[in-house]
Amino acid sequence: MARTHNFSAGPAALPEAVLTKAQAEMLDYQGTGMSVMEMSHRSAEFVDIAARAEADLRELMAVSDDYHVLFLQGGATAQFAAIPLNLTAAGDRVDYVDTGSWSKKAIKEAGKYCDVNVVASSAETAYDRIPDPGGWQRSDNARYLHICANETIGGVQFTEPPVTEVPLVADMSSDILSRPIDVGAYGLIYAGAQKNIGPAGLTVVIVRKDLCGRARAETPGTLDYAVQAEADSMSNTPPTYAWYLAGLVFAWLKEQGGLAGMAEINRKKAQSLYAAIDGSNFYHSPVETGVRSMMNVPFTLPDAELDSQFLAGAQARGLMNLKGHRSVGGMRASIYNAVPQAAVDALTDYMREFEREHG
Numbered sequence: 001m002a003r004t005h006n007f008s009a010g011p012a013a014l015p016e017a018v019l020t021k022a023q024a025e026m027l028d029y030q031g032t033g034m035s036v037m038e039m040s041h042r043s044a045e046f047v048d049i050a051a052r053a054e055a056d057l058r059e060l061m062a063v064s065d066d067y068h069v070l071f072l073q074g075g076a077t078a079q080f081a082a083i084p085l086n087l088t089a090a091g092d093r094v095d096y097v098d099t100g101s102w103s104k105k106a107i108k109e110a111g112k113y114c115d116v117n118v119v120a121s122s123a124e125t126a127y128d129r130i131p132d133p134g135g136w137q138r139s140d141n142a143r144y145l146h147i148c149a150n151e152t153i154g155g156v157q158f159t160e161p162p163v164t165e166v167p168l169v170a171d172m173s174s175d176i177l178s179r180p181i182d183v184g185a186y187g188l189i190y191a192g193a194q195k196n197i198g199p200a201g202l203t204v205v206i207v208r209k210d211l212c213g214r215a216r217a218e219t220p221g222t223l224d225y226a227v228q229a230e231a232d233s234m235s236n237t238p239p240t241y242a243w244y245l246a247g248l249v250f251a252w253l254k255e256q257g258g259l260a261g262m263a264e265i266n267r268k269k270a271q272s273l274y275a276a277i278d279g280s281n282f283y284h285s286p287v288e289t290g291v292r293s294m295m296n297v298p299f300t301l302p303d304a305e306l307d308s309q310f311l312a313g314a315q316a317r318g319l320m321n322l323k324g325h326r327s328v329g330g331m332r333a334s335i336y337n338a339v340p341q342a343a344v345d346a347l348t349d350y351m352r353e354f355e356r357e358h359g
């Protein structure tokens, strides 16, 4: 059976080389006579898998010893609560930027625990931009500033982290590992795995050590950064197989030239797709040019009546999961690390063909 070109927003495509490797090791991991899925998380083999994954992630992102790297569960959504529980006391003020659906969810959850100040929102322009930082209404006593680095649904991405005196907290679920970043600019980075890291069920948290150890008394132990750091992210049974697969993805990324190499590949992919959109009078990007996401590319057709025809034709060519999020409409192509240029080329070829027939 041929594999398709998978533009899913998440859970998303994984590198084929990673799946092949996992397949080869599925029944008998390196002579152990068992699958990684069947091993104790305390076994020497798994402890080695876990440590190697962490070391490779630290190397890829150049994470210094000032940070813990945690492999947790609960998704980015659990972190929406874990962050205020770990970093604030009841009644504390926190600053959030609202650039889309995921920002909004993070804000709502934090509101259960904190006094949330939304410093700026692009809701009024349908989340087509990042509000100019010069106009942000920052608090003078915020415990942290939260951003969603890449809005997976709206397709809006920060190019640079905002400058701030308070710890910067970033949801990087959909653009972590897509390009080099300066981890030192952040107090905390978190990401659900199922976009750019591995399968669902794993959540990576990179947190500055000095921010840990002051969680509220009621914080669930599994979400307490200090507790998990002390236990090497094994305060309870971790998602072992997802962690192993993430490790295979990290090793694959190193083969692609690390994050600088990956960024170059991602830039070309995004450029060719945006060029196909902008070079037509048929397709339209709803996002301002300077902040268009390199990972999630929403676009619309001139008439929503054509959407189902476009999707059916795409599917017939093995171009899968292009339907846009219901809040935006149209199409969305997610072009994460594991989606190759060949998939983007197949999509842009089809877009030109569809435009010739219906334009």
Ligand SMILES: *Cc1c(COP(=O)(O)O)cnc(C)c1O
Binding pocket: 010, 074, 075, 076, 077, 078, 102, 148, 150, 151, 152, 171, 172, 173, 174, 192, 193, 195
């Ligand atoms: C997918 C996603 C989430 C939600 O992740 P879960 O793992 O489902 O909790 C949060 N933020 C962003 C930016 C996402 O892309």
